[in-house]
Amino acid sequence: MNDLVVLKNRQPVTTSLQVAINFDKDHKHVLEVIQDKIQSAENPADYLKMFERGTYRDSRGRGQKMYYLTRDGFAFIAMGFTGQKADKFKLQYISAFNEMEDSLKSQFNIPTTLPEALRLAANQAEQIESMKPKAIFADAVASSDTSISIADMAKILHQNGIDIGEKRFFKYLRDNRYLISGIHRSDKNRPQQRYIEQGIFEIKESSYQSPNGNVHTNITTKVTGKGQQYFVKKFLKHNNQLTFV
Known part of the structure; x- marks a missing residue:
């Protein structure tokens, strides 16, 4: 059923x-x-x-x-x-x-x-x-205006019976080209542009000032409400076929 x-x-x-x-x-x-x-x-x-x-x-x-x-x-x-x-x-x-x-x-x-x-x-x-x-x-299936971190997305998948954690979910996203990969790339783990345009991911920027006065910008990849629906449906549908290393 x-x-x-x-x-x-x-x-x-x-x-x-x-x-x-x-x-x-x-x-x-x-x-x-x-x-x-x-x-x-x-x-x-x-x-x-x-x-x-x-x-x-x-x-x-x-x-x-x-x-x-x-x-x-x-x-x-x-x-x-x-x-x-x-x-x-x-x-x-x-x-x-x-x-x-x-x-x-x-x-x-x-x-x-x-x-x-x-x-x-x-x-x-x-x-x-x-x-x-x-x-x-x-x-x-949170409201479409609610975005969560990739770590929280991994927790939701785990709660839904998917045997995966944060590190393996990051690896899955990189291996399947949802996120940019490359050890020496400054934009590693940022979403590919096409998935931003599809509304699955979005980027959140925040700035902070270090003691020496320099301003730094943090960029965080977020999974949108649409993205949460997308991944849960995808993983539940293919749970028996997906393997994670």
Whole structure:
């Protein structure tokens, strides 16, 4: 079972965060669409059954708003997304909802004996644990205006089950030409220009004055909100194929 659909209170749901990532939308935009649906309804209670408000922690540990979407809630939102890529993800979501519902039908039968009840409880615990998004996937989808260090990006990947640390992530970025490499280059570890233009990285500059009066400039490579989404999706998709030395 992939992480498009998860189990919450014995009901298959997805999240506004997952919808934003998979349909390549800004999470703020998805939230606005949901809130407009609720506010424009003659009976908002009908929509509140489809969209349950929740929270997640972003990469800075701040509480942020999100929504859990039932199958019907997802259908309302996805209807507004068009194009071949959007249709592909709609089909994947439909398949994921069907798979989850079939699994629930087979897993949550009412037990008639104590041994059956104990087995059911154990199976449910294992099922629910396996269906949780990896290490709060939401940590990796901070607002698009929130940039983090490469070290923090490595921590997020590690939290999502990727066996990688800061040094190996730096090496991966250099080996795969995301960052400039070269022992004697003054711009080592700065992002390649094309990835800055794509919005995956940005450069932060800061200045300080040394005791002798000289002014120095520090340049730090940051991973943008879009970049965080990009790397988590990439690593989770190819986790079984990627190796790190």
